[in-house]
Amino acid sequence: MRVGLFIPCFIDSFFPDVGIATLELLERLGCDVTYPLDQTCCGQPMGNSGCERDAAATEELFVRNFSDFDHIVAPSGSCVHHVRDHMTGIEQTAAVKKVRGQTFELVEFLHDILKVNEFPWAEFPHKVGLHNSCGTLRGLRTAKMSEINEPAFSKPLDLLSKVKGIEFVMPSRPDECCGFGGTFCVTEEPVSARMGYDKVRDHNRAGAEYIVSADSSCLMHQKGCAERLGLDLKFIHIAQILNGARS
Structure with missing residues (x-):
């Protein structure tokens, strides 16, 4: 292929x-x-x-x-x-x-x-909170949207569940936007920042050590918010975990 x-x-x-x-x-x-x-x-x-x-x-x-x-x-x-x-x-x-x-x-x-069923080389012994970006969630439909009454599914969680040692924690509002939104974070900076603060606080209360996402842009925005708030959160792309990163 x-x-x-x-x-x-x-x-x-x-x-x-x-x-x-x-x-x-x-x-x-x-x-x-x-x-x-x-x-x-x-x-x-x-x-x-x-x-x-x-x-x-x-x-x-x-x-x-x-x-x-x-x-x-x-x-x-x-x-x-x-x-x-x-x-x-x-x-x-x-x-x-x-x-x-x-x-x-x-x-x-x-x-x-590819319908991958295993990642035998992958191990990530940490508590992880998943962030689904708005584009992947609502545009590409990689997971269930909370506003639609349909059976639960999550493609990223399905893949990550095949990684040894990983533990998932769930924020109270799992598919709420983090506020990045591309140019939105430039044109509506105060609103964007407040949304980001709410998002990382939600993950922090849930007990996440790492926030993982398929979108580095959302992770970049949330990392800046967490640093400004002094929260002990780490951020990693799903590709890195599935490829065998330990931290």
Whole structure:
């Protein structure tokens, strides 16, 4: 299976270890992974800000970079949500539709496409609180939303439950937004910060040692909030745990 690895720009700049863990994990699972060197942003910041047409050149480059792969995988639900559901700044040719339909967030790729049943190399002996970002939860439907009456499910929890030693703790409002919201944290900084404070306090009261998520952007925001509040919380991407990180 030929996989094109898409590493969002903020992960490339601030969290390269997440990109490396994603690559190593996919290769452990038998994927033939290529990282196109010409890749840049997927266009999400412009699209989210209402500048749809300004994202066209970036979106066209994305399609050129990833059109020859069986699947495109990224460790970021928000970026995948943009590609799959909002990449509309360019003409919707057959090639564009193909790339959009074959782009997956890491958790859903492992769970739905590869159907991974074990991570024998993984052990994480810590109390963990899971954060589902709004994009993965409501856009990609990786877990049950509390506002919808449906059977409970959680793809990230299903994967993490296969890791030795891990213990889950549940915040009182598990799918409440942390306040990052992409450009929202810039345009509505006081509201964003208060939402982040509420989120990390909720995890802290539940007894979490680590907050884990499939979105580094949410983790970055919450880490800053926790540090300002003086809370003893650590933050880690799900790719790192599944790839065998112990801390």
